[in-house]
Amino acid sequence: MGLKTFSGGIHPHDNKVYSKDKKIEILPIPQKIVIPLSQHIGSPSKPIVQVGDEVLAGQKIADAGGFVSIPMHSSISGKVTKLAKFNHPTGITVQGIEITGDGEDKWVELSDDTNYMDLPANEMKDRISKAGICGMGGAGFPTHVKLSPPEGKTIDTIILNGVECEPYLTADYRIMLEQTEDIISGLKILMKVVDAKNGVVGIEANKPDAIKIFKNLLKTEKNIKVVGLHLKYPQGAEKQLIYASTKRKVPSKGGLPMDVKVVVQNVGTAIAVYEAVRYNKPLVERVITVSGKIVKDPKNIKARIGTYYSDLLEFCGGTTEEIGKVISGGPMMGFAIPSLDTPMTKGSSGLLLFNKKEAHKKQEDVCLHCGRCVDICPMNLVPSLIAHHVRNNDWDSAEKFGVMDCIKCGSCAYVCPSHIKLIQWIDIGKIKVSESRQK
Amino acid sequence: MNDVFAVSAAPHIKQKISISSVMWQVVLALTPALLVGIFFFGIQSLLLTLYAVVAAVSTEALIQRFRKVPITVSDGSAVVTGILVAFNLNTSSPWWLPVVGAVFAIAIGKQIFGGLGFNIFNPALLGRAFLVASWPTLTTAGWKPTNPMSSIFQSSINGLSNLPSNVPAVITSATPLGVVKALRDTTQISRDMANTVMDNLASMNTLNELFLGNIGGVLGEVSAAALLIGAAFLAWKHIIEWRIPVSYIGTVFILIYVFGGINGIFSASILLPVFHILSGGLILGAFFMATDMVTSPVTKKGRLIFGMGCGILTVVIRLIGGYPEGVSYSILLMNITVPLIDRYTTPKAFGEVKR
Numbered sequence: 086m087g088l089k090t091f092s093g094g095i096h097p098h099d100n101k102v103y104s105k106d107k108k109i110e111i112l113p114i115p116q117k118i119v120i121p122l123s124q125h126i127g128s129p130s131k132p133i134v135q136v137g138d139e140v141l142a143g144q145k146i147a148d149a150g151g152f153v154s155i156p157m158h159s160s161i162s163g164k165v166t167k168l169a170k171f172n173h174p175t176g177i178t179v180q181g182i183e184i185t186g187d188g189e190d191k192w193v194e195l196s197d198d199t200n201y202m203d204l205p206a207n208e209m210k211d212r213i214s215k216a217g218i219c220g221m222g223g224a225g226f227p228t229h230v231k232l233s234p235p236e237g238k239t240i241d242t243i244i245l246n247g248v249e250c251e252p253y254l255t256a257d258y259r260i261m262l263e264q265t266e267d268i269i270s271g272l273k274i275l276m277k278v279v280d281a282k283n284g285v286v287g288i289e290a291n292k293p294d295a296i297k298i299f300k301n302l303l304k305t306e307k308n309i310k311v312v313g314l315h316l317k318y319p320q321g322a323e324k325q326l327i328y329a330s331t332k333r334k335v336p337s338k339g340g341l342p343m344d345v346k347v348v349v350q351n352v353g354t355a356i357a358v359y360e361a362v363r364y365n366k367p368l369v370e371r372v373i374t375v376s377g378k379i380v381k382d383p384k385n386i387k388a389r390i391g392t393y394y395s396d397l398l399e400f401c402g403g404t405t406e407e408i409g410k411v412i413s414g415g416p417m418m419g420f421a422i423p424s425l426d427t428p429m430t431k432g433s434s435g436l437l438l439f440n441k442k443e444a445h446k447k448q449e450d451v452c453l454h455c456g457r458c459v460d461i462c463p464m465n466l467v468p469s470l471i472a473h474h475v476r477n478n479d480w481d482s483a484e485k486f487g488v489m490d491c492i493k494c495g496s497c498a499y500v501c502p503s504h505i506k507l508i509q510w511i512d513i514g515k516i517k518v519s520e521s522r523q524k
Numbered sequence: 525m526n527d528v529f530a531v532s533a534a535p536h537i538k539q540k541i542s543i544s545s546v547m548w549q550v551v552l553a554l555t556p557a558l559l560v561g562i563f564f565f566g567i568q569s570l571l572l573t574l575y576a577v578v579a580a581v582s583t584e585a586l587i588q589r590f591r592k593v594p595i596t597v598s599d600g601s602a603v604v605t606g607i608l609v610a611f612n613l614n615t616s617s618p619w620w621l622p623v624v625g626a627v628f629a630i631a632i633g634k635q636i637f638g639g640l641g642f643n644i645f646n647p648a649l650l651g652r653a654f655l656v657a658s659w660p661t662l663t664t665a666g667w668k669p670t671n672p673m674s675s676i677f678q679s680s681i682n683g684l685s686n687l688p689s690n691v692p693a694v695i696t697s698a699t700p701l702g703v704v705k706a707l708r709d710t711t712q713i714s715r716d717m718a719n720t721v722m723d724n725l726a727s728m729n730t731l732n733e734l735f736l737g738n739i740g741g742v743l744g745e746v747s748a749a750a751l752l753i754g755a756a757f758l759a760w761k762h763i764i765e766w767r768i769p770v771s772y773i774g775t776v777f778i779l780i781y782v783f784g785g786i787n788g789i790f791s792a793s794i795l796l797p798v799f800h801i802l803s804g805g806l807i808l809g810a811f812f813m814a815t816d817m818v819t820s821p822v823t824k825k826g827r828l829i830f831g832m833g834c835g836i837l838t839v840v841i842r843l844i845g846g847y848p849e850g851v852s853y854s855i856l857l858m859n860i861t862v863p864l865i866d867r868y869t870t871p872k873a874f875g876e877v878k879r
Contacts, residue, residue, distance in 0.1 A: 097537055176531060252537065324875065337875040411529045412536050421531040437536075444530045450543050451641035455817035459824065460765065464874045467822060470866075490873040495535030502541045503641075509533035 088290050090315035091325040093463040095496045097252050097318055097417070099291060103376045103383040105255045109263055111387045112400055114190050118391030119171045120146065120157050121181040124430035125219035126226045127153035132182055138165045142389075143193040143367050145217075146182055155217040155227050159184050160369035160389035162191040172427035174394075174413035176420045181428070184391070201363040206278050209362050213278070216361030217431075218368045222246055222257075222321070222351035223414055225432040228358065231350070232278050234343045240279040244330055245272050247288040247295065247352045248314060248321030251415025254435045256372040257352050259385045261288070261295040264356055265302055271355030272309065274362050279348060284309035285330050286352075290316045318417060319494035323349050325463050337464075337490045353434075368431055373397065377438035379406040388429060394436050395425040409444030412437040417495045450503035458497035458507060464490050468497035472510035480517045488514040543640070546763055546817075547600030553754030553763075554607050554812065560737050560747040565615040569743050573610040576622035580606030583630040593639070601640050605629050608648030611744020611808060612852070613655075613663065621662060625651040645859045646816045649852045656852075700725070700734070700803040705848040708786060719786050726799035734802040748807045755811035764815040767827035768834075772810040773801055775835025783843060806838065809851035819859045826862075826869040833858045 122129045128150035140146055140159040147157035159182075167183035198204065204212075214229035234240055245268065249257040261268065272284050286303075288296045290313055299311045312330040314320050323342060324335045326349060333345040342349055350358070353371060360366040369390050376383040381402030388397060394411070398404070412419040413427070414435055429436070458468040466487045474482040491511050498507040561569035584602040588595045609625040629651030637643040656663045703725065707718045724730075737747025745751075758764040777797040784800065785791025800806070805813075814820060814834050821830050834854045841850025 095539075097539070328874075334875040336877055337873040340875060408529060410531075410536065416537040417535040419534060419536065421529070421534075421536060423528045423531050439536065444536075446530070446532055447538070447542075451639075453543060453546075453641050453817040454820070454822050455546070456765070456820075456822035456824075456827070457762070459822050459871075460762075465871045465876075466873055467866075467870060469822060470870070486870060487873045490876075493534075499535050499537065500539050500541065502543050502546050504538070504542070506533055508535065512533065 088313045088315045089329040090317055090320065091328050091463055093461050093465065093496070094317040094319065094325075095461050095499055096316070097499060099316070100252045100376075101255050101258070101291070103253065103378070103380070104374050104385055105258060107255075107259075107384050109259050109372055109385045109387050110400075112389070112392060112397065114161055114186055114188065115389065115392045115396050116188075117166075117183065117185050117393070118159075118161055118389060119181045119183045119393070119428040120159065120391045121171060121173050121179045121428060121430055122147055122150075122157060123173070123179045124157070124225060124390075124432060125155050126224060127151065127155070127230075129180065130154060130157045130217075132168060132180075134165050134182065136165050136168060139163075140165060140184060141191050141193045143195070143369055145367070146184075149214075149217075153227055153230050155219050155229075156215065156367075157182070157217055158367040158369050160391050161186045162189055163187045172422065172424055174420060174422060174427055174430055174433055176413075176422050195364045195366050198363055202273065202277070204362065206280065209274055209278050212362050212365060213358055216357065216365070216367045218354060218357045218361060219431055220351055221353035221357065221371060221431055221434070223418065223432050223434055225430075228350065228354055231343075231348050232275070234279065238343050239346060240281045240343060240348050241346045242283040242285060242331060242348075243272060243275045243279070243281045244285040244287055244326060244347055244349045245352050245355055246321055246323075246326055246349055247286055247292075247299075248326060249292075250289055250318045250321040251417055251419070251435070252318075253376045253437055254374045254415050255376070256374045256385050256434055258292050258295060260356060260372050261292070261352055262298060265298050267359050268352050268355045269299075269302060269309075270363070271350075271357070271359035274358055275348070275350060275355065281348070282308055285312055286310075287312045287314055287321075287326050287330050289314050289320055318496065319463055319492070322463065322492050322494055324492065337487070339489070371429075371431065371433070373429060373433050374435040375401045375438075376435065377404075378443070379404040379408070379440045380438050381405055390431055391428045393425070394422075394427050394429060397429070397436055398425060398438065404438055406440045408438055409441035410439040412439065417499070418493065447504040449505050452503055452505060455502060457500045457502065461496045461500055463494060463496065464492055466491060468507045468511065469505070471514060472505060472507050475510045475514035475517070480514065480521055483514040484518045488518055491515070543601070544599040547604055549761055549763055550604050550758065550812070551600055551607065553758045554604070554611070554744070556750040556753045557611065557744050557747060557808070558607070560750040561611075561615075561743045564737060564746055565743065568615045572613060572615065572617060572619070572622045572743060573607055575619055576610035576626040577603050577606035579623040579626035580609065580630050583627045584635065587631060587635040588639070591635070596640070599640070602630055605634070605647045605651070608744070608808075608813065609651045612648070612652040612742055612805070614742045617662060621655060621659065624658075625655045628654045641818055643818055644862075645856055646813050646819045649813055649856050649859075652852050653856060699848060700730075700799070701842065701848040704799075705842070708843070715786055719791075722786060722796070723793055726793055726795040728795070731795060731798055731802060734799070742805070745805045745808050748802045751807045751811060755807075758811070764811060765827070767824060768815050768820060768831040769810040771828045771831030772814055772834045772838075773806065775832045776801060776806060776838055779835065779839040780843075783839070800842065804842075804849045805851040809838075809855055810834070813852075814855050814858070819862060821862050821865045821869065823866055823869040823871055825871065826865040829865050829869065830858055830862065833861065 130147035163186040171181040173179040218228040580602040629647040633647030633650035780797040837854030838850040
């Protein structure tokens with residue numbers, strides 16, 4: 086098949102077997118949801134409702150807090166019952182809007198423009214922006230911002246990220262099988278919005294049926310190609326995916342995909358884009374994988390944004406063993422969260438439950454200088470050296486050795502025989518370096 | 525729902541690997557060579573190895589106790605050091621030689637720097653260097669050829685008339701590399717004759733015996749085949765990586781081919797470099813000592829430079845230095861350069877533009 090890839094990377098067990106053959110199930114409308122006002126990169130959204138207000142599903146309840154921000158919509162119909170700080174899937178607490186449902190799921194009026202492809206690019210982008218769409222792969226960058234290259238920059242390729250290289254997660258895989266046409270429509274819209282001639286769908290080799298179904302449907306499309314990619318983590322990282330499928334390297338030190346004329350969007354985002362442009366439907370639901378060895382019945386669930394993780398787990402029959410760790414997202418880059426009393430957001434791709442043994446933490450040993458982290462770093466850094474400088478509070482050296490170029494994929498910590506918490510050290514370094522830059 | 529679950533930074537899954545799993549796999553990889561040593565030299569090989577291991581482990585435990593730090597001897601790193609010290613001795617050594625070597629290796633080579641991860645020199649090699657400097661006769665003389673070995677060397681001089689009477693004696697009692705050295709330096713026989721002996725030495729027949737280990741030598745260096753089996757295992761487990769051994773051995777091969785002949789450059793047969801690679805401690809050094817994680821560079825380019833440096837120094841010592849063998853000193857000398865190499869070989873980040 087001529088698989089493509091990048092240099093470096095690791096081969097963790099993908100553990101997708103728990104949920105990969107489970108068809109997407111729709112979660113019954115939850116009784117209570119919380120819409121956090123920060124589900125994206127950028128300034129928080131500004132609430133426009135008050136406690137006691139009646140809201141419909143799909144109704145806007147918060148305005149975008151700026152250009153790099155998105156509006157928020159209620160995902161169920163009911164009443165606003167609280168404006169307060171709630172748990173957030175990244176492990177912190179964030180201002181959010183609690184809505185108690187009326188059990189009726191009344192929606193705002195949606196339209197259906199069957200000729201949506203004839204809409205002008207500007208109108209398309211406007212609908213995307215109004216629908217409150219941000220990247221659904223995890224990072225959550227507002228989609229309309231990615232689609233607005235500054236003066237002088239052009240985009241010639243849209244890459245859809247269907248790699249899903251995080252172990253356990255199968256949500257993207259399921260939508261690629263079950264909503265293939267919607268994804269392709271979304272891709273065509275994205276290409277039109279930025280006037281990109283080429284489209285690429287990148288899929289990892291462990292999903293041969295997804296590759297096949299896309300290839301079949303795109304047989305007649307000359308300017309959209311399906312790229313099969315080697316099974317290797319982090320194949321789905323933006324820069325690595327761009328390199329594997331176009332041989333273009335995004336410049337380090339803060340370069341963006343648009344510097345090499347590329348925009349990358351997750352396959353789930355493409356569906357949201359399609360629904361926003363065709364139906365004027367805001368982003369109020371997504372597919373999430375609930376998995377783990379101890380989950381009674383692992384599932385891929387289509388759920389409303391703001392649904393509590395506890396409701397999702399209950400839908401899967403709970404766990405067979407005592408829970409040791411709860412992870413929001415994938416096991417490599419996801420966040421361990423202290424409580425299931427946490428709402429899912431637009432970027433929630435997975436909910437993983439580990440038992441006590443899987444959650445076991447190992448003590449850090451001394452660095453052996455074995456260089457395993459150097460061998461696998463997909464960004465070609467020397468992680469052990471960066472961590473060493475951070476440990477010594479030497480931010481300048483940490484910066485010089487590329488702490489800001491780290492994509493935090495976690496491969497280095499995965500292979501370290503000394504269990505050194507490289508990502509944690511690097512994260513501290515990133516924070517300290519950006520603080521000193523702002524001064 | 526008041527549960528508070530464990531939180532920690534990502535990643536939340538981890539490859540099953542630890543310092544002790546690495547070290548014990550190295551021990552396993554050294555076992556074939558030890559077995560071959562026992563096969564050729566008898567139970568004395570095993571005893572010498574045990575003395576060194578026990579000495580290394582107890583020294584480490586004692587010093588860690590004295591330093592009031594956790595005792596980590598179960599991680600296997602002192603066991604590896606002990607084995608490697610013993611592997612550098614010949615089997616006629618007295619019992620206290622491996623003990624002194626191992627104590628020195630752990631105390632001065634490792635713990636004095638702060639223990640595992642902080643030492644500059646390969647501890648086992650430092651231990652060996654100490655023994656060689658202190659008891660040169662015990663460590664290099666008394667080298668015991670096995671019988672087939674003598675016959676190989678004997679056959680290399682068969683048919684040569686006019687040999688001064690002391691030459692056969694030199695040849696049959698020295699190490700293979702010692703013979704080569706003697707042949708290069710000798711004024712007692714003609715260049716041509718020396719050349720013929722050298723060619724006879726580096727014949728397929730000898731190389732076969734060297735490869736299998738049917739020769740004399742120190743305990744652990746005797747069989748290249750057994751060492752390579754262990755090295756292949758470590759490479760398969762991603763515990764050693766190709767760059768250092770390949771650049772080390774490759775450099776030796778090229779330099780010996782070019783400069784190793786007796787009659788000036790390019791006068792060596794293509795088998796001579798192979799002879800050099802299979803004899804002495806090169807295989808052991810290149811796969812098990814130069815690759816020591818703590819004392820070799822972390823960067824990929826750095827590892828290539830490190831291997832090449834070891835190769836150049838080994839050849840320089842073997843061809844023009846005072847010793848027939850140069851592996852341990854070349855690795856020790858290159859150990860010193862590791863921080864410098866790492867500093868100047870930091871790789872360009874992915875996507876970094878040339879400045």
